[in-house]
Amino acid sequence: MRSVALKMLLGDSAKYLALVFGVAFATLLMSQQVSIFIGLMTRTANQVLDVREADIWVMDPRVRYVDEVEPLPDAALGRVRSVEGVEWAAPLFKGNAIFRTRDGLINQINILGVDDETLVGAPRTWLAGDLEALRQPNSIVFDKEGATLIWPDDDPLSKVGTEAEINDRRVVVTGIANTAPSFITFPLAYARYSEAIRFTPPQRNKMSFVLVRARDGVDHEALAERIETQTGYQALTWDSFAWRSVQYYLTRTGIPVNFGITVMLGFIVGAAVTAQTFYLFVIENLRQFGALKAIGATNGQITGMVLLQAGVVGLIGYGLGMGGAAAFFTFVRGTAALEGFYLPWQVLVGTGVVVFLIILISVLGSLTKVFRVDPAIVFRG
Amino acid sequence: MSAVIARDIEMAFGSNGLKTQVLFDIDLEIASGELTMLVGPSGCGKTTLLSILSGTLKPTGGDVEVMGNVITRMKDSEKVILRRRCIGFIFQQYNLLPALTAAENAAMALVADGMPLKQAAEKARAVLETLGMGPHADKLPRMLSGGQQQRVAIARAIVHEPDLVVCDEPTAALDAETGRQVMELLKEAAAGPGRAVLVVTHDNRIYRYADRIVAMEDGRIVGDSRLGTLPEGLHAH
Numbered sequence: 001m002r003s004v005a006l007k008m009l010l011g012d013s014a015k016y017l018a019l020v021f022g023v024a025f026a027t028l029l030m031s032q033q034v035s036i037f038i039g040l041m042t043r044t045a046n047q048v049l050d051v052r053e054a055d056i057w058v059m060d061p062r063v064r065y066v067d068e069v070e071p072l073p074d075a076a077l078g079r080v081r082s083v084e085g086v087e088w089a090a091p092l093f094k095g096n097a098i099f100r101t102r103d104g105l106i107n108q109i110n111i112l113g114v115d116d117e118t119l120v121g122a123p124r125t126w127l128a129g130d131l132e133a134l135r136q137p138n139s140i141v142f143d144k145e146g147a148t149l150i151w152p153d154d155d156p157l158s159k160v161g162t163e164a165e166i167n168d169r170r171v172v173v174t175g176i177a178n179t180a181p182s183f184i185t186f187p188l189a190y191a192r193y194s195e196a197i198r199f200t201p202p203q204r205n206k207m208s209f210v211l212v213r214a215r216d217g218v219d220h221e222a223l224a225e226r227i228e229t230q231t232g233y234q235a236l237t238w239d240s241f242a243w244r245s246v247q248y249y250l251t252r253t254g255i256p257v258n259f260g261i262t263v264m265l266g267f268i269v270g271a272a273v274t275a276q277t278f279y280l281f282v283i284e285n286l287r288q289f290g291a292l293k294a295i296g297a298t299n300g301q302i303t304g305m306v307l308l309q310a311g312v313v314g315l316i317g318y319g320l321g322m323g324g325a326a327a328f329f330t331f332v333r334g335t336a337a338l339e340g341f342y343l344p345w346q347v348l349v350g351t352g353v354v355v356f357l358i359i360l361i362s363v364l365g366s367l368t369k370v371f372r373v374d375p376a377i378v379f380r381g
Numbered sequence: 382m383s384a385v386i387a388r389d390i391e392m393a394f395g396s397n398g399l400k401t402q403v404l405f406d407i408d409l410e411i412a413s414g415e416l417t418m419l420v421g422p423s424g425c426g427k428t429t430l431l432s433i434l435s436g437t438l439k440p441t442g443g444d445v446e447v448m449g450n451v452i453t454r455m456k457d458s459e460k461v462i463l464r465r466r467c468i469g470f471i472f473q474q475y476n477l478l479p480a481l482t483a484a485e486n487a488a489m490a491l492v493a494d495g496m497p498l499k500q501a502a503e504k505a506r507a508v509l510e511t512l513g514m515g516p517h518a519d520k521l522p523r524m525l526s527g528g529q530q531q532r533v534a535i536a537r538a539i540v541h542e543p544d545l546v547v548c549d550e551p552t553a554a555l556d557a558e559t560g561r562q563v564m565e566l567l568k569e570a571a572a573g574p575g576r577a578v579l580v581v582t583h584d585n586r587i588y589r590y591a592d593r594i595v596a597m598e599d600g601r602i603v604g605d606s607r608l609g610t611l612p613e614g615l616h617a618h
């Protein structure tokens with residue numbers, strides 16, 4: 001009966017395509033939107049995730065996420081270094097400034113000032129120049145996307161050596177790096193800590209974070225607690241801080257709601273199209289199922305046929321939808337707006353489960369009709 | 382030998398308040414080796430009786446025995462197996478699966494009994510040959526005329542060599558000539574020693590193919606005649 005079921009399904013190509021399209025559409029919409037949402041939320045934490053040398057971030061107790069900075073006094077660095085279990089501690093500046101090019105164009109930029117000696121927090125992937133470029137006087141290094149935003153018509157790599165001004169101070173672009181894109185779309189620039197605080201307007205305290213590496217064998221959570229107890233500052237492991245930044249955007253912005261609505265619409269439209277088409281497919285074949293029952297097919301055989309038809313539609317639709325989503329992320333890989341977005345395996349699995357549920361709902365709705373169909377239906381004209 | 386024995390068959394549709402009795406106290410025996418026609422005006426209950434005799438509808442009263450099996454006391458699952466192995470069906474609207482070829486459609490009873498489609502279709506092809514449908518065995522139903530589709534239905538009804546073949550208005554959707562051809566084939570291929578054929582019809586042009594004619598009216602058997610004679614009040618074409 002399996003081959004009969006497949007022939008029945010494939011024989012009606014219009015309905016078969018509608019069914020596959022319904023599942024593919026639902027799969028594509030859900031997986032693509034969820035992946036973009038995850039990518040977007042990951043961006044809110046990328047500045048934390050990118051600093052892989054640090055185990056713990058120390059900050060003012062009022063800071064709620066990475067883009068909210070309340071500077072610490074310089075003395076904080078020494079106090080943190082004195083806590084038992086700290087291997088090293090380095091300052092990190094994070095702030096905004098106005099970048100003015102020679103031709104007078106201005107751009108608000110985001111500056112990260114990394115420790116002068118260790119350069120902890122500096123980018124690791126270089127497209128032009130190298131880490132030593134940061135050690136040159138008045139040097140500034142842009143991430144590729146930032147350089148593209150500032151000089152949209154030029155090759156960003158050609159901008160090495162370009163002179164410009166930040167707050168009336170001369171700077172020289174000494175390198176272009178590749179960094180994970182951040183949620184805030186200002187161009188991201190790197191400088192040494194001492195230069196960064198010189199480039200930005202004066203204020204009493206300037207140290208945004210203290211980055212800490214724990215000694216080997218020291219528990220990160222325990223060390224963070226010890227730092228908080230001894231210094232009074234807030235200390236979070238890198239993953240806690242990253243997750244806290246994500247949670248801030250999740251709870252304080254309308255982004256999850258908007259994406260949730262789109263994902264829900266994808267589910268509803270996909271489920272409605274699939275369930276309705278599948279239901280109609282079965283209903284229109286009801287007389288044929290009745291004939292099969294009269295001839296001697298059991299409810300179990302017909303259930304098997306419907307399940308096989310649903311399974312084939314589900315697998316092909318899911319495959320096409322997922323293929324579409326994968327193709328989308330491959331296609332947009334090079335675009336700045338969607339840089340770093342990808343299709344996580346968890347989304348593949350999650351969407352598969354949801355599609356399975358859609359198919360199951362469709363099948364259950366149809367099977368009740370098939371079970372109830374009276375084989376004597378075939379004797380009614 | 383009787384292929385079908387029906388005793389005191391009663392059938393009513395609807396619930397207590399709106400109950401409609403459609404069959405009253407029917408007693409009938411269908412002999413093997415005979416083509417029996419169940420005739421009567423529309424709405425007299427002949428199709429309902431056919432459904433009951435073939436085990437696709439449960440009567441509200443009475444017993445039906447098919448090839449020695451009391452189907453009215455069988456579980457649904459047992460009736461399915463009996464239908465699959467002992468009964469062949471020919472429907473007014475053919476009820477062929479549009480996505481299957483003529484040979485595959487004709488093979489359905491064998492496939493339902495577990496034979497692989499390809500093997501069953503080969504067997505069905507041989508039956509189609511005997512019905513003059515060999516050249517059309519690989520065609521889809523939409524490529525066949527009504528008469529050809531009904532021949533495929535005949536092949537489907539006899540491919541598993543059942544003891545009883547039930548036909549519901551087999552010529553109702555066909556013109557006179559095609560109807561005549563179909564009945565001749567049915568008489569030739571389906572009827573035979575050890576097999577009973579029960580045809581429900583109100584097409585008086587085909588009465589001459591019957592070995593026995595049972596007439597119904599208002600849910601009751603009102604006449605029973607054999608070998609070309611018609612019950613009182615019926616007229617052959």
